[in-house]
Amino acid sequence: MHTMVDFETQLRAAGLRVTKQRLTVLDTVDRQPHSDTASILDAVRRTLTSISHQAVYDALSDLTDAGLLRKFQPQGSAALYETRTGDNHHHLACRDCGNVVDVDCTLQEMPCLTPLDDQGYLIDEAEVIYWGSCPSCSTRSQPTPDQDNQQGTSRGERHVPRSNR
Amino acid sequence: MHTMVDFETQLRAAGLRVTKQRLTVLDTVDRQPHSDTASILDAVRRTLTSISHQAVYDALSDLTDAGLLRKFQPQGSAALYETRTGDNHHHLACRDCGNVVDVDCTLQEMPCLTPLDDQGYLIDEAEVIYWGSCPSCSTRSQPTPDQDNQQGTSRGERHVPRSNR
DNA sequence: CATGTTTTCTTGACTTATTCCAGATAACTG
DNA sequence: CAGTTATCTGGAATAAGTCAAGAAAACATG
Structure with a gap:
């Protein structure tokens, strides 16, 4: 959790103007977290009613470049x-509902940075996405009528389920 | 390397018509390998001059669903x-030129499938992309005038370099 | 090999996510 | 407070991918 004051400090530290x-x-x-641009735009407009979509795109990209945000794209x-x-955590995405949750790195600190053979590349990040079914989606489809809980993981908010074709 | 006969067999095995x-x-x-739809379309048209872009999209998606192709999207x-x-290999992508090469899995067989805490998800795949600089791009920018080799990894073909902003 | 059924392909319009551009506006500097 | 420069607005443009309807090609059958 951050505060607005935090954010102001972070912006200044990054040499960006505070708007x-x-x-x-x-x-x-x-x-x-894990929102796409469209839902961010919606949410932002609840506060700043007339912000342009371009400003949101710009902000997201500037903030990502400055390291205040992290961007990924399943x-x-x-x-x-x-x-x-900056904590090198990974993501766990549901193929059905598109919900995404954080998972800490399997190994320790910055670990997966080392493939068996780096082929001469200078590696600075290992991006990992685990794919599967979230608890609610898997109970729904599996004929295992066991755990009926509707886990708190999926806030069922935006994420359009991707038809796999 | 595969042959056309191979592919015919694979298609039939998958229950798809051979076209x-x-x-x-x-x-x-x-x-x-590692081509995007546009360059696949171009290349295909060198053989099948008047194929529609939709047919290529359809083929790519059907073949991917059937497991004959693998799709990923840095x-x-x-x-x-x-x-x-089906061999659970990963990818190593250059941030500058966009070139992509294969890397075998760091651990053994289907390994990275297990994060520390799966949060109730049923995981079926771990997608890993290592990000960095390919040999040619890193020599070009680094002030280390050491290795002057222009490794064979980058075929410098299509991949539009992604401006990071 | 002739025919029927079903899948696949063609054509062409459409949607969605994102970027480009030019002028207006708001932040920081002095 | 005024000047300079970064940022934002508004609107058009582009790229990647999808939708839909009819034509054509595959496969099964007689």
Whole structure:
């Protein structure tokens, strides 16, 4: 959790001007991590009613470049953003509902950075997405009528389920 | 390396009709792995001059569903395809030129399938992309005038370099 | 090999996500 | 407070991919 003051400090530290648009975008992404641009835009407009979509795109991209946001893009989804940066965590995505949750790195610190053979590449990041079914989707389809819980993982908010074709 | 006969067999095994469009798409992807739809379309048209773009999209998606192709989509790039499937290998992508090469899995067989905490998800795939600089791009920018080799990894063919902003 | 059924392909319009551009506006500097 | 420069607005443009209807090609059958 961050505060607006935090964000202001972060912006200045990054050499970016402090605008209400950027503050609001940061706050929005912080409150609903793994959001795509469209839902961020919607949410931001609840505060800043007449912000342009371009300003949101610009903010997301500037903030991502500055390292205040992290951007990732699962197959078939639009780009998603989160404020949790620099800790090399990964993502777990549901093929059915598109819901995404964070998972810490399987190994320790910055680990997966080392493939068996780096072929001369200078590697600076390992991006990992685990694909599968989230608890609610898997109970729904599996004929195993066991756990009937509707886990809190899926806020069922936006994510358009991607038909796999 | 595959042969056209292989592909015909694979198509039949998958219960798909054997068409020259599909055979050509398979052959094309096999010859130039990690290609995007646009360059596949171009290449296919060198053989099948008047194939529609839709037929290529359909073929790619049907073949991917059937498991004859694998699809992945690095940040900022269009979807890429390859014929190497089912071996859980990963990718190494250059941030500068966009070139992509294969890397075998860091751990052994289907390993990375297990994050520390699966949060109730049923995981079926771990998609890993290593990001960095390919040999040619890193020598060009680094002030380390050491290795002057222009490694064979980058065929410098299509991949539009993604401006990071 | 002739025919029927079903899948696949062609054509062409459409949607969605994102970017480009030019002028207006708001942040920081002094 | 004024000047400079970054940022934002508004609107058009582009790229990747999808939808839909009819034509054509595959496969099964007689």
